[in-house]
Amino acid sequence: MKPSIPKGTRDFSSNEVAKRNYIFNIIKHSFENFGFQPIETPSFENSSTLMGKYGEEGDRLIFKILNSGDYLKKVDGNLLEEKNSQKIISKISEKALRYDLTVPFARYVVQHQNDITFPFKRYQIQPVWRADRPQKGRFREFYQCDADVVGSKSLLQEVEFVQLYDTVFSKLGLNGTTIKINNRKILSGIAEVIGAKDKLIDFTVALDKLDKIGKEGVVKEMLEKGISEDAILKVDPLFSFSGTNQDKLASLEGMLQSSEEGQAGVQELRTVVSMVEEIGLASASLELDVTLARGLNYYTGAIYEVSAPEGVKMGSIGGGGRYDDLTGIFGLKDVSGVGISFGLDRIYLVMEELGLFKTVELPKPKVLFLNFKEDQNLLKIIAIKKLRENNIKSELYPDSATSNKQEKRQWKYVSNRGIEFVVTDVDNNIYVLKNMINGEQTTCSLDELISKVQ
Structure with missing residues (x-):
């Protein structure tokens, strides 16, 4: 039998491991320089911890783990005859590989709340798994490098995360990255003013695919989800927003006059953008992108996404945002959090393409x-x-x-x-x-x- 590995996974040579460790070390050093502390969580969680936290699309990409032993023995015969896979899965699989590091972190905070000093700044560098369709820059097993702060609603955290992105990518030599930023409250406000507030999730999930399927694909998906043509017509200006970040903020303020939540989102963004512009960035640029949605249900405020330098075809190499009550799903209310993630594997591919690994050497005896x-x-x-x-x-x-x-x-x-x-x-x-x-x-x-x- 010819040996092989599952699709979407990879072996790494000594040379590749040395290059990956080079990235890990720069990210880890930057995390600690910004005051973040390391933690680790298990590679698999109880299914109940993960399911229902990422939206319908995310739930479908979670790898389920079969119960040990004769897992079908405990399933009711009538249920087997129904051949309903979703009902059967809940009976034969009680564990799942983690989909990301944020939800396990929320669970960790709730379980260890009495041992944590808030605000708690943590970083975590571990693999995650997604039952996705493998393609360039998209794997079924990959590393995430996360930094989060829980226990603070201050917008200074959002500013610091922009600086952290800029610091890491500057040290890696990835000059010219674009840190895109938006606010979930703005998206809620837009859904409200176009009369599609009850379709907020469908609206944001479709909008998040703009760079993948284009305007026509987004419009088609919105129509399929029951968003009216009239509502889509009202949102059309979003697809061609232009000008400086301050110009876009002014346009949004006018567009969202009738939405209290939308106005709150504009003011939060204005604070973050203005402060970053005053401080300055070393090599990255900050861009307000009103179509940035990120299809994860738990974001409530700022949303981040980082794109590679111009000329490199690659999906996002980082992303994150604010989640005001993620721990609430595990019983701990009113603990606000905000965090970002670095996509190690995509960063590796971008650096390889740009020839930025010249200084990396393999370990060897002197x-x-x-x-x-x-x-x-x-x-x-x-x-x-x-x-x-x-x-x-x-x-x-x-x-x-x-x-x-x-x-x-x-x-x-x-x-x-x-x-x-x-x-x-x-x-x-x-x-x-x-x-x-x-x-x-x-x-x-x-x-x-x-x-x-x-």
């Missing part, structure tokens, strides 16, 4: 002891122990050379891994050390060897 004479190996192992105690990466080539061909194989290993120093021989605690960069060969004691390679 000193390699060749294995030409087996009777010297104990002395070499003792020396390696001393080198490692001095934080010098060292190793001994494991297989002893019994022929000229095998010696050449060891030298090829040195060349392929780009090793800087090689010890070829040891006699009476005197080591023959070769610098592979300049070709210089010297004899030295162990202490001198340590001094030369440090």
